[in-house]
Each structure stands twice: as C-alpha cells, then as structure tokens.
Amino acid sequence: MILYFSATGNSRFVADYIANSAGDNVVRLNDIFKSGAPWVFRSQRPFVIVSPIYAWRFPQKIEELLKKAQFQGSDKFYCIATSGESSGNAGICVAKILKNRNIDLAGFANIVMPDNYLPGGEMPDKETAVKVIRQSLPKMQEICRLINANQSFRMDFQCKNGWFLSSVANWGFNVFEKNSNSFRVDDKCVQCKKCIDNCPTNNITLQDGKIKFHNRCMFCLACIHGCPVHAISYKNSKNGFYQCPSEKDISEK
Template sequence: MILYFSGTGNSQRAAVQMAEQLGDELVSINRQIKDGTAGTFTSERPWVFVMPTYSWRVPRLVEEWMEKARFEGSREAYFVLTCGGSVGNAAPYAAGLCGRIGLTFRGLAGVAMPENYLALGPTPSEEECRALMEAARPRIARLAEMVSAGKRFPAEPATMVGKLESGPVNPLFYRFYVHDKGFTVSDACISCGRCAARCPLNNIRYEGGRPVWQGSCTHCMACIGGCPTSAIEYKKVSQGRHRHYVMDDALCWGNEAAQ
C-alpha cells in the first residue's frame, strides 16, 4: 500500500508513479488528517510512505498520524521523502518511528523535486520545475523496483551537517519558524475557498470573504502555492516567486477542493 502526504503535489506525483508501477493501492494521508481519522489499514504488500521532507525529517503531523493509525498485515515499511535539497539524517528517526508502531524499517530514500517552500527562499521557475519532475522519474522507478524485489533501500552515510539538521535543528526550526503569522492576503482574493479546502489541519476559515489563519500551521504551502490568483503571500519572502502547485486535488481531497 502506498500512503502519501503532499502539500503542493511533488510527493503525490511520486506516490502515483510508484502505485502505478507496483500495481498497488494509493491512500491520501492528507484526507485522513483533515478528517481527523486515524484508521486501520491492511496490506499484505510492504507499506510505502511517501511525503516531503520537513526540517530534514518525516513531517511531524504525519508522524503523529502514523502513531495513531493501525497497520495490519505486512510489517515492512519503506519511506520515500521528496526534497528540494537534502533529507539530512532522517533515516534513524523514521526507523525509530517504525519501532514505536511495530513496523520493520526497510530504508529511507530521498527524491530531489522542485523546491516549493515559499516561506523560506527562492523557488525554481516553472520550466525548471518541469525539468526537475521529469528528472525524478527514473529515481522513483528504481525505488519501486527495489520495493517490488523486496530489497532494502541502501543506507546513505549521514554527514555532520545532516545530523545537526535532523537532530537539534529540527525542533528549533518548528518552534521558531513553522507558524502562520507571516501569511497575508491581497485584494486579488476571489473568496474561492480552495485554501481552506486544501489545508490538512483545518487551520483556515473565512471572515468577510477572506481567509484567516488560526495558528495551527505545518507550512505545507498548499494555500499559497495553489492560490489561483496568487493573492496569498508569506511576508516579503514569497513576492515575485514562482508558486509550484501540481497537486491533483480530486485525487487527494475529493471533489470539494477541486472546484
């Protein structure tokens, strides 16, 4: 079973490709988290968890969801983390998560895809994003082949920088940087409601026809990346930058986010 979490579509694209190649079932973790559903899942095939790298680890909200969900059948778990740069030293933390929920860790692999983190810095152009997504396909295909063959993802040596990023930097990054205080909305807003429909934490509500953030944010960038009129900004960092959004909303959320 392929279970994925995705903010703007990179990880969804990787998960869809793996599901098609493996002929396996695809499940949106986004929808599970948004609906407040932990759920019980059953698969005789290995579990493949696909998601973006958040502060050089598995996203905290996904980790919390996995600790509440039940996984029956196969005990083998693979992790595929999309990233704009590095996955740091995420593997030992994913292995620890597997230990806590009774799964056997079969490795973690990073897949370089377009940077979408508008709250942090530069993002690639649309043309560069297309090239990066296409370049990622052979890597994803190789990972699917390893899962199909029952091979463990090869471990990559962690650098000292990676250990720092995934270690002490991770909680500090969440504490001081991952919040929604920087989001603003301009008069270009058309009150379409898509940002609220796409928010996995139900953190956006509308007041006077405008989105208002409620203080519980994971920086998935779905709201700003997918805004059809580019009305949402994050401080001054996002101004003039390309918004990468390739999510199939109907596949991820159902029809309400795809209107």
C-alpha cells in the first residue's frame, strides 16, 4: 500500500511511480486528513509512505500519523521523502518514531524534485521541473527495485548539520513561519472554493463572501499553487506558482 501526501504533485508523482512498478494501490492522505476518516490501514504488501519534506523533516501531520495510525498486515515499512535538495535527518526522526512502536523502518530515501518552497525563491518553470524529475528517475527505479524485492536500504538517512536542520531550524519553521495569518486574498478571487476543497486540514472557509484562514495550517500551500486565478499569496510573494508536470510531460522528448 502506497500512502502519500502531496500539495503540488511532487510526492504524488513519486507515489504513482512506485505504485505502477509494484502493481500496488495508492491512498491519498490529503483525503484521509480532510474527511476525518480513521487512521487504520490494512495491507499484505509493504507500507510505503511518500511525503514532502518541510524544513528537513516530514510534516508534523505525517509524523503524527506515523505515531498514531494502525498499520495492519505487512510488517515491512518504507518511507520515501521528496524535497528540493536535502531531507536533513528526517530518516533518523522517522526511524525513532517507528522504533517506539516496535516497527522496523526497512527503507528510507530522498528523491530530489522541483523545489516548490514558495518563500524560498522563484518557482521553477515547466522545462526546469521536467529536467529535475528526469534526473531523479534512475533513483526512483532503483528504489522500486529494492521495494519490490523486499530489500532494506537507507539512502540519504542523514546529512551534514542534519541534527541542526531537523531540530532547531525545523522548530523555527513550525513556530514562526507556518502561519496562515500571512496569506492574502486579492480581488481576483472568484469564490470558486477550490482552495477550500484542496485544504487537507479544513483550515479555509468562506465567510460573508470572503475567504478566511484559521489556525490549522500545515503550510502545504496547496491553496496558493492550486488557485486557478492566482488570487492567494503569501506575504505578497511574487515568486510564481507551481504544479508538478505530468507523466506524459516527463516521457515526451
């Protein structure tokens, strides 16, 4: 069973790639979180979690899922991260969480995907994004081979200064930056409610004809990147918007 969380499609792309290789089914965690469905998952095949990295760790919601969810059937567990560069010590953090539950982390790896961290800089155009993903395909293929063979691996498990990045820097991100008070909605908004539909934590509502943000934000930024008229911004950022290219885009020469 492949369980993934994705806001702009990077982790979805990797999850679908692994699922197609294994002939396995895919579960979109965004829908699980939004609906409030029980965190109970049953599979006789390995569990594979695919998630983006937020400030050198898995998002807090994903770590909470790893701590609390019921995983029934298979005792094989893999975690695959996606990030613009480094996953820090996310592998160590995940392994500790699972060890406390007597679950062995069979494999961890980080797949470099187009960097979509909006506050960090300009978003990649389609050509750049396609190039980055194509460069990561051999690593995806190797990860699929190892998972399909039930083999263990630990790639990108930690990095230089990872302890600082995945602890102090991550704490700073969650305390100071992960704040929807800095979101702005301009007059281009057509009240299509797509941002409401895309929000995995039901943090966005329409009140008195205006989009309102509350205090449950994961900072996935699906609302910003998925707005069809680009009416939402973060601190009035002019860094553009991003959606992961499709499999067809990647395969075209």
